[in-house]
Every structure is written in structure tokens, then in C-alpha cells.
Amino acid sequence: MGAHLANKRGGRMKEIKLLYLYPDMLELYGDYGNIQVLKYRMEKRxxxxxxxxxxxxxxxxxxxxxxxxxxxxxxxxxxxxLSEDLIRYKDNIKDAINKGVFFLLICGAYQLFGKYYKGVEGNVIPGLEIFDYYTEAIEDRTKRCIGNIVINTKIGETETKVIGFENHGGQTYNIKTPFGKVIYGNGNKFEDSEEGFFKKNVIATYLHGPLLSKNPVIADYIIKYCLERKYNEKSMLNELDDTFENKCREQLINSFCK
Amino acid sequence: MYNSLTILIAKVLNFFAKILCKILKKDNGNMLGRIVKKLNPNILEYLKIDCPVIAVTATNGKTTTNNCIRYIIENNGKKVVSNKEGNNMETGIITTLIKNCTISGKIKADYICLEVDESYVPIVFKKIRLDTLLVLNFFRDQLDRNGEVESLILKIENFLKTYNGNLILNNDDPNVARLGQANKENKNVYYFSVEKYENASIKQKEAGEGKFCPFDKTKLEYEYYQYSHVGKYICPTCNFGKVELFTEIKNVDLENMTFDENEIHYNTQANNIYTIYNFAGAISVAKIYNLDAKKSLETFKLNNGRSEEISINGIKTFINLAKNPTGANVSLRTLNEDKDEKELLFVLNDNPADGLDVSWIWDINFELNNVSRVITSGKRAYDMAIRIKTSGFDENKIEAYTNIDEAVKSLYKTEVKKYVIANYTALQPTRRTIFSNK
Structure with missing residues (x-):
């Protein structure tokens, strides 16, 4: 790793700072993999x-x-x-989103940033109310949106298929700007046509897998966004060897979207 | 009458199935149980069982431990009926019992020992009497099938509320130890533990569950971790974690494969901490039934892809099953503790029995020590390749083949020692391909 850390052009090394929320509690389904992918793709550059x-x-x-x-x-x-804990930072989080800090929110975190989450027994977990979507659990406990999912999304200028895995009982309503259109799988609700929530500096989605491992375009969008915001310059990311990623995508899209 | 008729039909079916399977060289698995259950859903209640019924459940280690218990019982000169092939859902258990009963439904054995899938414990033992339940661990496993670990634990906890039989629990796994309080009236709860071993750590190395006390949600304080979330912990608020131990394994020496329990010195074939825990559970069962375990553990062979060591044309090869991050982490620990140069083959499928979701591979700790090449295979070979490359392993030393024949062929191009890890449905095809390379 050490070799990657030295900036080849001798200039000051670029640095991106990431805050990882509740690593000891929010870490189902290998979500930490998203950070590993970001780190990997940054260090390579x-x-x-x-x-x-x-x-x-x-x-x-x-x-x-x-x-x-x-x-x-x-x-x-x-x-x-953790909802009780996170709500204490509501104003600070709002401020950060308005200032353009990038938020990547998966599954439970996606739900927490909405108005509320209503559980099966009718119990309501209050959300941060940063966005005005809300989530309600499906009454039949055995029913969950589970499976591979492929969505079509336009991120920046690029249109791309995003591949992941969803596993959620919650049905999220009132989304005006979804992350993508569902090609295969469920999405925000059972058999929905839309998945997730998106705005320029926020991706909130049910897709794990983890999300960024199979979707390098999304990872690079985030990296580029952060560099441009922080260093106030157009940045061109150099291409990485994505042979495995491309083969993986090709194989999965072929098998799901026949 | 209908019950006997079902059994008769089943016996006839089984006779023909056996012949058919011999011809096709296939295992008939739980087919018989599936048919019998269709014909007669209450067949389990009808069976006449006089002997003790012992069950093992866990996320990892069910088959090994159940086979170990069966081996101990047999070595003590008793007759035992057991689902040794690992068919551990209701239909698999029906299959085992039907094959071993008389037409009147009587099972002639001194002991029945069964491995039972975690989610089937309440279902099966509503229908047959249970005398001893051994619970080894709860880890993340096939989350998309079982739901979260927590809901699985709650199912078993609910079952235990009215259970008064022997309950043997791994006290080093807080997910398991909590079950001891499900029924405060039950006086037959026994805890086992394994003393800190040389590779235990102060920090948690691998993803795990059970960070909070299940009773008051306080963060658990760990003195050390053996692996994953298994270790010595205590709840500072309610003292959860502190119990009187029934079995305590000490002086674990993985290199010489020895340990001590209650002043008995054991020589075994276990070279990993995870098997030591399985043995601790098996020894506890033996103690309850006054069976001698020492001699049995000396000769108990770990095989069938569960910590299996073989030689392929003189090349040392270790094969291991890993259905979840903890299983994989334990195998990788063994690999890393081996100082020699080696190559790794990781085979990953996403068939329904594996769980469709492969994201658990991101919970595996992929620090690889002296590994010169990695080959990935299975339906999700590319996912695995991406995972390993992201961990920092040189991508130029990774090869991915969805086809297992190609993967194994490439693996044996060199004479370096091999470590093979495969998940559930990948294991037997991988073994077959490796053996056919001999």
C-alpha cells in the first residue's frame, strides 16, 4: 500500500475524509465493503x-x-x-447535506433519514426527517423484498445499470427523485418500478452486495464528486483495471435480465 | 393403522430408492422424508422412542459435532441412530428415523443423536421428545433465508421457555449463553468454555454479532476474542457472561493438537480453535451420559470437506467448508498460521441452499499470509475475485474461472501447498473434481 500513498507528481497528496457511522451496529451484509472499495479505488489513484x-x-x-x-x-x-442517538445531530447533518457533503446511505440508514419507520406492531421509530419519504413495515412478517436486483440509473452524465441485492421488509413511500428504475427485482416497495432516493450528493438505497463492489461507475462518481467539491477543480480519474468487475457485471446482467 | 401403512410404504420405497441410487451413484438425501411427510404429516409424533434423544444445533459445526457424539457413543459399545449425512431439516430427520424403525414405529437404539437446523429445532421437537440440546454458536448465515440472526435466536428462546431437558450451552458465545435464562425453572443447564488460546486477540478481528447485552443493551466488555464474537466477555451492568462452568477446556495446543479437560489430557486431530469448541460440546454430552470421550477423540477423523487433509499427486491439500464469514475466517486463520508458501482456491456458489446473497464474503477478513496465488471459482467466481483484490491482494495473482474443472486444472499447475475453501453446494463438486485429478 505504501507505494500508492506517495504522490507521483510530488505535489501534496489529495485526501478525502469519510465518516463511518455506527460501524459496530450498522454493518449487516458486508456494508463495510463499500468503504473498502472507495479506499481501494482512491489509493490506486x-x-x-x-x-x-x-x-x-x-x-x-x-x-x-x-x-x-x-x-x-x-x-x-x-x-x-441508534435512531435516538442520531436524532441529536439532526441540524448538523442537515447543514452538512446543504453544504454538499456526500451521503451514502444503505438500507436501514436510508430509512432513518426519512420521516419515520413504522414497525410490524405499529411501533414508530422516528427518523431524522431530512427527506420527506417514510417507511412502513409490511404486516406479514414473513414477506420481505429479497433477491438480486438490477436498476437503471443516470448518475452525472452516465447512464448505467446498477446491480445489487435487496433484503428489506420496509416499504418506502413518497420518493420524488429515485436512485433508479427497476429492471429486475422489487425496489422501494414490492414489485415497484423505482428504487432508492437520489440527489446530487445523496445516494440512499436498499442495494447492498455491497453496492460499490459491482458498480465501479457509482464508486467513481462519488470519488469525482468529492474531489471536485474539495479541490474546486475538474478532475479526470484515471481508468483502473476493472476486468473482474466488468466480467462480473456481464455475467450477472445476462443471468438476471434475460 | 395409517401410520404403520406409511412406514411400510416408506420401507418399500426406500428399498427401491437404495437400488436406484446405487445405479445412479447419487445420494437420495431427504427424498424419503419428503414423501413420508406428504403422506402423513404427523408421522414423527407416532414414532415410539424409548432411548435418550440428543440434538445439536448451531450455525457452524453441527455435522462435525453430531458425528463426533455418534462416534463417542458407538465407541462406548452402544447402538446409535443418527442423521450422519447432515440432512438436518424436518424431512431429513424423518428420513433417518423411518429408515431405522420397525413397522410399528419403534426405534431400536440406545441413543438417537441428531443435528438439527436452527430454525427446525422448535418444529421437530414439538413432535418428538428431546432430552439433551447442545447449542454451539450463532453467526451470520444465509441472512436472506433465515432472516436476521436475532429472529433465529428468538425462535429457539421461545421453544426453550417450556423446555426442561438438558441444555448445553457455549458460554463463550453471548448469543448462545443468553438461552440459559429462557426458562429460569430449568435446573439442567450446563455451560462450557474454552480457555484463551494462543491466537486469541484483544480486538475483534472478524465481523460478529452479540455486541450488546441481550438483557439490558449495555455494551459487552470483552477480555479477549477467540474468533469472531466468541470469547470472554461480561456485561458490566448485570454480570451476564459469568456462570459456573460444567466443562472447561484448558491448555489448547493447536500445533500438537492437544488440550486438557478436568485433568484429562486429550490427543486429537483438531488443528483449529473452532473444532476445539465442537469437541467441548461433545465432551459435555459424554459427561452427562457417563460416556468415555478421551479414546474416541483420539481417533475421530475430520473429513468430508470439513477440515479435510489430503494428498493429490504428492501435493498437500486442505479442504474446508465455509458457509458464512465465520467459517471462512476460521479456515483462513488456519491458512495464515501455516508459515509455508501456499495457494488458495475459493469456490463460491449462490444456489438457493447457499443463500442467494453473497455479500457475506465482504465480512471475511482477507489478510493473506504467504499466499502466492489465488484462484476463484463457482457461479460467483468474479464476486470473489473482486473481494480479494479489494483487500489489497495483488490482482495479477488472482485467476477467476466460473468453471470448476478449469479452476482445479489451473490450481494443480504448480506444486505449492493448496488450501481450498468452498461454500455449501460448491463443496462436493469441488472435492469430486480435485479427487478426479489424482
Missing amino acids: GINLIIDKYSIGDKAPDFCLYDIVFAGGGADNEQTI
């Missing part, structure tokens, strides 16, 4: 990714000081505990 972690009991972070904030999915009972 001589960019350093600094990862700070925040969890219950830690000193309060300032969300505005980061370039990326990441949060994943968790088990139901852990979601309640």
Missing part, C-alpha cells in the same frame, strides 16, 4: 482516504468537516437504539 468512525458514546462529530458520510443497514432492535 494516489488519493488518501481517511476513515473516522463514530458510534454511541463517542465524542460528537462535526458532519460538515467530512467529504463523505457512510451508514449501512442493521438489525431491527439496534436500529431503535
